[in-house]
Amino acid sequence: MDPPLVRRCLVGVVVVSLLASAVGASVAAGLSDSESRISEGAPSATGGSFAADAIGPEAPSERITRSVTDSGGSASAVGTDDVFDAAANVTATQELRLTPETRGEITVVQRYEVPDRVAALKPRLPEDATVTETAGFSKGEGTTYEWDGNTSAPRITFTMEVNETRDVTGPEGARGRYLFVDAGEWALFRKPSIPISWSWRGPEPVGITRDSTTAGPGHVGEWIAYMGTVETHERRAHGQRFRLVVPDRAALAESPDAILDTLAASADQLRVGDRDDEVVAFAAPTTTVQWGVRGLQYGDSDMWVRDAEPLATAENTWIHEYVHTRQDFDTDPSAKWTTEAFATYYAALLAMDQGHVDYGAVRDVLRQGTHRPQSDAVLTDPSTWANAANYLKGALVAADTDRRIRLATDQSRSLQAVFSAMNANPGPVDHRTVFETVGTVGGADVRRAAVTYARTERAPDLWTNAAHREAFGSTPARVEIGLADDPDAVAVGGPYRNASLEGSDLTLFAGETLRLTGAVENTGDATAEYEARFAVDERVVAAESGTIRPGERATHAFERTFAEPGEHTLAVGSDEVAVEVHEPASTTVTALSANRTALSAPGAVAFTVTVSNTYDVPARGNVTVRSPDGAIIDRRVALGPRENRTVSGVARLARGEYDFTVGDADTLTVTVGQGGDGSQDGSGDGGNGGSTGFGPGFGPLTALVAVLVALALLDRRRD
Numbered sequence: 244m245d246p247p248l249v250r251r252c253l254v255g256v257v258v259v260s261l262l263a264s265a266v267g268a269s270v271a272a273g274l275s276d277s278e279s280r281i282s283e284g285a286p287s288a289t290g291g292s293f294a295a296d297a298i299g300p301e302a303p304s305e306r307i308t309r310s311v312t313d314s315g316g317s318a319s320a321v322g323t324d325d326v327f328d329a330a331a332n333v334t335a336t337q338e339l340r341l342t343p344e345t346r347g348e349i350t351v352v353q354r355y356e357v358p359d360r361v362a363a364l365k366p367r368l369p370e371d372a373t374v375t376e377t378a379g380f381s382k383g384e385g386t387t388y389e390w391d392g393n394t395s396a397p398r399i400t401f402t403m404e405v406n407e408t409r410d411v412t413g414p415e416g417a418r419g420r421y422l423f424v425d426a427g428e429w430a431l432f433r434k435p436s437i438p439i440s441w442s443w444r445g446p447e448p449v450g451i452t453r454d455s456t457t458a459g460p461g462h463v464g465e466w467i468a469y470m471g472t473v474e475t476h477e478r479r480a481h482g483q484r485f486r487l488v489v490p491d492r493a494a495l496a497e498s499p500d501a502i503l504d505t506l507a508a509s510a511d512q513l514r515v516g517d518r519d520d521e522v523v524a525f526a527a528p529t530t531t532v533q534w535g536v537r538g539l540q541y542g543d544s545d546m547w548v549r550d551a552e553p554l555a556t557a558e559n560t561w562i563h564e565y566v567h568t569r570q571d572f573d574t575d576p577s578a579k580w581t582t583e584a585f586a587t588y589y590a591a592l593l594a595m596d597q598g599h600v601d602y603g604a605v606r607d608v609l610r611q612g613t614h615r616p617q618s619d620a621v622l623t624d625p626s627t628w629a630n631a632a633n634y635l636k637g638a639l640v641a642a643d644t645d646r647r648i649r650l651a652t653d654q655s656r657s658l659q660a661v662f663s664a665m666n667a668n669p670g671p672v673d674h675r676t677v678f679e680t681v682g683t684v685g686g687a688d689v690r691r692a693a694v695t696y697a698r699t700e701r702a703p704d705l706w707t708n709a710a711h712r713e714a715f716g717s718t719p720a721r722v723e724i725g726l727a728d729d730p731d732a733v734a735v736g737g738p739y740r741n742a743s744l745e746g747s748d749l750t751l752f753a754g755e756t757l758r759l760t761g762a763v764e765n766t767g768d769a770t771a772e773y774e775a776r777f778a779v780d781e782r783v784v785a786a787e788s789g790t791i792r793p794g795e796r797a798t799h800a801f802e803r804t805f806a807e808p809g810e811h812t813l814a815v816g817s818d819e820v821a822v823e824v825h826e827p828a829s830t831t832v833t834a835l836s837a838n839r840t841a842l843s844a845p846g847a848v849a850f851t852v853t854v855s856n857t858y859d860v861p862a863r864g865n866v867t868v869r870s871p872d873g874a875i876i877d878r879r880v881a882l883g884p885r886e887n888r889t890v891s892g893v894a895r896l897a898r899g900e901y902d903f904t905v906g907d908a909d910t911l912t913v914t915v916g917q918g919g920d921g922s923q924d925g926s927g928d929g930g931n932g933g934s935t936g937f938g939p940g941f942g943p944l945t946a947l948v949a950v951l952v953a954l955a956l957l958d959r960r961r962d
Contacts, residue, residue, distance in 0.1 A: 303322045303433075303436050303541075304321060304322055306319075306320070306321040306322065307319070307321075307323065307325075307326055309326065309327070311448055313446060313829075314444070314445070314446070315362065315442060315445060316443060316448055316449075317363075317441065317442035318441060318442075318448070318450075318451075319438065319439065319441075320438065320439055320440075322438075324450070324451045324452055324453040325746075325747070325821070326450045326451055326748075327448040327823070328746075328749070328750040329447065329450035330447065330859050331360065331450075332451055333356070333364065333449060333450070333451045333452070334355065334356040334451075334452045334454070335437070335439065335451060335453045335454070336354045336454045336455075337351060337352075337353055337354075337434065337435070337454070337455040338351070338352040338353075338354065338455075338456055338457070338458055339351060339434065339456070339457045339458065339461070339463070339468055339470060340457075340459075340470075341425070341428070341459065341470050343427045343428060345402075346425055347404055347405065347406040347424075347425050348402050348403065348405070349402065349432065349470070350375075350401070350402050351372075351400070351402070351403060351435060352398060352399075352458075353366065353398060353399045353401070353437060354398040355390075355396065355397050356396055357390065357394075357396075358443075358449060360445050360449060361441055362392070362443055362444055363392070363440075363442045364389075364390035364397075364441045365390070365439065365441070366387070366437050366439045367385070367386055367437065367438045368386040368387075368435075368437065369386070369403055369435050371403055371404055372386065372403045373401055373403070374401045375400050375401060375402060376398075376399075376400040377397075377399050377400070378394060378396075378398050379393070379394025379396070379397025380397050380398075380399050403435060405423055405424070405425050405432035405433075406421065406423065406432075407421070407422045407423045407432075408420040408535065409422055409535040419532070419533030419535045419536075420535045421532055421534050422534075422535055422536065422539060426531055426532060428471065428492075429492055429528070430468075430470045431467070431468075431490075431527055431547060433468070433541060434466060434467070446828050447858060448825075460472045461473060462475060462488045462523075462525075464486075464523035464544075465521075465523065465542050465544060465545050466541050466542035466543075466545050467523070467525060467546075467547060469488060469490060471490050472490065473491065474488075474489045474491070474499075475487070475489075476489065476500075476503060480507035481510040481511050481518070482510075482518050483519065483522055484521045484522070485503055485507065485524065486521065486523045486524065487506075487524050487526070488523065488524065488526065489526045489550075490525075492530055493526040493527070493528040493550035494529070494550055494551070495550050496550065496551050496553050497552075497553065497554050502524070502561055505554055505559070505561055505597060505599075506522070506561065509565050509597075510565075511766075512593050513566065513569055513589065513593070513659070514659060514663070514721040514723040514764075514766055514767075515659050515662040515663040515666055515817070516569075516571065516663050516666045516724065516725045516816055516817025516818060517571035517666050517725075518569070518725075519543055519568055522545075522565065523544065523546070524546050524564070525545075526549075526550040527547045527549050527550060528550055529549050529550055529551050534549055538552065538560040538561075538563065538564045539564070540568060546565070546568065548560050548561055548564055554594070555594075555600060556594065556599070557590070557591040557595065557600045557604040557605045557607065557608045558608060559590045559591070559593075559594040559599065563586045564586075566586040566589045567582075567586050569666075570585070570586075572665040572668060572671075573670075574671060574672045574673070575671050575672070575673045576625050577623040577624075577673050577675075578623070578671075578673050578674050578676065578677050579633070580625070580697070581637070581641070581672070581677060582633075583631075583634045583637060584622075584633060584634065584637025584640065585641055585658075585662060587634045587638035588637075588638040588641040588645070588658075591605045591608045591609070591638070602708050602711050606705060608638065609639045609705060610705060611635040611639075612636035612639030612640070613639065613702050613704075613705065616630055616632070617629065617632040618632075619700045620633075620636050620700070621699060621700060622637055622640060622696075622697040623697055623698050636702055639696075639702060639703055639705075640696045640697055640702075640703060641658060643692070644658055644685075644689065644692070645658035646711075646714045646715070647685060647689040648660070648681070648684055648685035648689055649714045649715065649719055651686050651688065651689050652684075652685060652686075652719070653769075654714070654717050654769060655719055655771055656684055656719050656769075656771060657719040657720075657721075659721060660684045660720075660722065661677070661680045661681055661684050663723065663724065663816075663817060664683075664684070665680065666816075666817035667724065667778075667814065667816050667817040668680075669778045669781030669782060669783065669814065677693075677697075678690055678693055678694050678697075681693045717768050717769070718767045718768040719769050719771075720765050720767040720768075720770065720771030720791075721765065721766045721767035722765050722767070722791060723763070723766070724761060724762070724763050724773060724775050724816030724817065725761065725762065725815060725817055725818035726759060726761060726815050726816075726820075727760045727762035727798055728762070729760060729762075729798075732760040733757070733759055733820065734757075734758045735749075735751060735755050735756065736755065736756050736758065737754050737756050737804075737881075738754055738755075738861075738863065739752060739754075739827070739863075740861065740883050747819065747820050747821060748820070749820055749822050749823070750822075750823050751822055752824065752825050752826070752827045752860070752861045753805060753806060753807055753824060753825070753827060754804075754805070754863070754881065755804070755805060756802055756805075757802065757805070757813065757822060758801070759777070759802075759803075759813060759815050759820070760799070760800050760801075761777070761787075761800075761801065761815035761816060763789075763791055763796065763799070764795075764796045765793055765796075768793050770791065770793065771790070771791060772788065772789070772791075773788060773790075773791055774786055774788040775787045775788070776816065777801035777813070777814070777815055778814040779812075779813055780812055784803075787799040801815060805824040807824070808826045810822070810823055810824070811824065825860070827861045827862050827863045827881070828856065828860050828861065828862035829862055829863075830854045830855065830864035830880055830882055831855050831856070831857060831906065831907060832853070832854055832855075832866065832905050832907055832908050833853050833855045833906075833907065833908065834851075834852070834908055835850065835852055835868075835904075835906075835908035835909075835911050836850070836853075837849065837850050837851070837903075837913060840911065840912065840913050841913070841914050842896070842914070842915045843916060844898075845895070845896060845898055845915055846895065846915070847896075848893070848894055848895075848913055849891060849893050850875055850876065850891065850892055851889050851891045852866050852868060852876060852889065852890050852891075852905060853887060853888075854866055854880045854889070854890065855886075855887045856887070857885070858884060858885070859884045859885065861881065861882065861883055861884060862881075863879065863880060863881040863882065864879070865879050865880075866879075866905070866906075868903070868905055870895070870896065871896070871897070872895070874892075875894045876890055896913060896915045897915060898915045899915055899916070900915075900917070901914075901915075
């Protein structure tokens with residue numbers, strides 16, 4: 244992922260080997276013979292390698308490039324539409340269609356609405372796309388198509404294969420094969436990402452707005468789509484909206500309300516930051532498809548879980564995939580084990596806390612990490628993982644670390660403090676970061692134990708039910724640090740505006756200051772210390788610390804002023820905002836006036852300059868007016884969108900005739916000693932005021948041309 248818009252892109256799964264039985268039959272005959280496969284060697288029963296991120300497809304990335312000039316600009320976007328906070332956007336609508344006659348394949352109609360100021364538009368289709376129709380586009384290099392510049396509503400229609408399978412034997416394998424599938428009458432698949440580049444004319448940026456829909460019944464999440472008849476169930480809890488999408492082909496083992504109850508309870512129990520506004524969970528039908536995994540989380544907040552998955556299990560797939568949506572940390576290989584280890588452990592622990600299972604069921608999950616070959620794995624070395632060791636031994640090490648932290652801190656802290664710190668860590672997390680954080684939270688002894696079990700072939704011993712009650716008897720402090728949800732938690736101030744902002748992708752202008760308000764909340768049962776960090780581009784630049792009691796909330800304000808254009812990522816705790824800083828537009832002088840233009844004797848003249856911003860973005864520029872004795876007006880003026888302002892100054896002029904010009908205003912002539920009454924207040928006949936506007940030949944302003952302001956003193960004559 245490319246800075247500054249670094250966001251979590253995670254693929255997480257629960258392997259079917261963790262379930263005693265598989266449900267469903269193979270897909271009916273006729274599925275596409277050319278299925279997209281993920282290559283991976285099948286490990287033996289006693290060895291082999293396993294990489295957690297090899298179960299599913301590579302997660303969608305987000306990349307943005309931008310260039311804004313005085314006369315126009317260009318941009319490109321992959322996997323996001325958060326490019327500009329612009330008034331005019333290219334609208335890209337993706338319509339998904341089933342093709343029952345060709346199973347394994349769908350049709351995509353990609354439509355665009357193009358504003359007049361757009362000069363070029365180039366979408367890039369998936370490598371395996373087969374174009375069947377175009378309107379307003381022609382084939383470019385590779386899979387790129389180029390807009391003809393004339394068609395206001397161009398479109399491209401193409402087909403693509405969506406079946407993705409995994410064939411692996413061993414403990415992480417299963418009887419099924421499919422990760423995503425088009426079964427003919429319905430399909431559950433990851434929607435195609437269409438990178439796009441475009442350029443425009445004029446100073447105001449053009450952004451992009453994306454939308455996806457299905458031709459017929461269905462539901463489209465952020466990155467996963469289902470086509471077919473569905474029922475959608477919703478629940479709002481703890482700052483999140485949960486959507487449960489249940490196809491008519493699915494036969495849920497649990498009621499929709501029970502599943503939503505579990506997800507909502509997990510959101511409350513897991514206080515580690517990174518709450519997506521919306522989580523979409525699809526129930527994957529097992530009536531005609533035998534899936535290769537029990538569930539899969541893709542992108543930021545989409546996931547699917549087999550309809551047959553129960554809640555009353557310590558291998559709770561619904562919770563497991565939800566935990567993945569809360570992981571905002573990227574890891575290097577030495578810490579990659581934590582991704583599945585934490586999800587597996589918390590799926591068991593939260594299921595117990597919610598009353599679905601008892602500790603005996605949790606212990607049965609953890610016991611799998613004590614068996615060879617899993618127990619012999621070195622978690623910090625993925626090449627040693629055998630038979631899902633990162634899931635099984637990883638969960639055991641996570642649980643042991645959690646228990647030790649609780650005991651060492653008199654149950655005031657837990658592994659959630661480590662999880663939260665990893666989410667807030669600027670940059671990728673490696674094994675050193677994990678161990679240092681464990682030490683900071685739980686102390687040196689806990690750190691040594693974590694290092695021993697994660698970096699060697701040793702595994703922790705299991706503990707009894709009584710020992711578990713001793714360590715987990717009360718809820719520790721659950722301190723969550725992130726952006727406050729107050730209306731003015733994100734605000735901008737400066738020469739152009741003072742306002743609250745919304746969203747995680749912001750547009751600012753050079754000279755403005757961004758103010759972020761962080762909130763610290765403790766929803767646990769113990770008092771704890773905290774440190775709220777403020778990071779800019781992955782570097783901590785400020786921090787606030789304190790002690791917070793159960794039920795308390797504290798806020799801290801952080802500020803950053805941006806002097807130059809650029810791209811930045813700001814973070815408070817585990818919450819991030821991306822900031823695009825632009826150079827403001829240029830102001831324009833639209834009028835020059837004086838309180839009088841004729842004086843009978845030397846005296847004072849008051850000049851007024853009207854400065855305008857003709858754009859929908861902030862503007863600034865210099866206004867300088869000089870008299871023979873020096874500057875009358877010398878101001879740097881900042882204006883909000885479409886704002887006008889006047890600046891004034893006074894000059895004392897000797898006898899003569901003076902021609903004043905400034906910016907784009909017409910010449911203003913002032914005469915002194917040519918028959919005026921000589922009054923100093925402009926009240927006599929010779930004190931008639933004068934003003935200038937645009938000359939008769941003035942045309943449209945060149946976009947974002949810097950204001951050139953000067954006064955020329957010409958043809959000075961003495962009586």
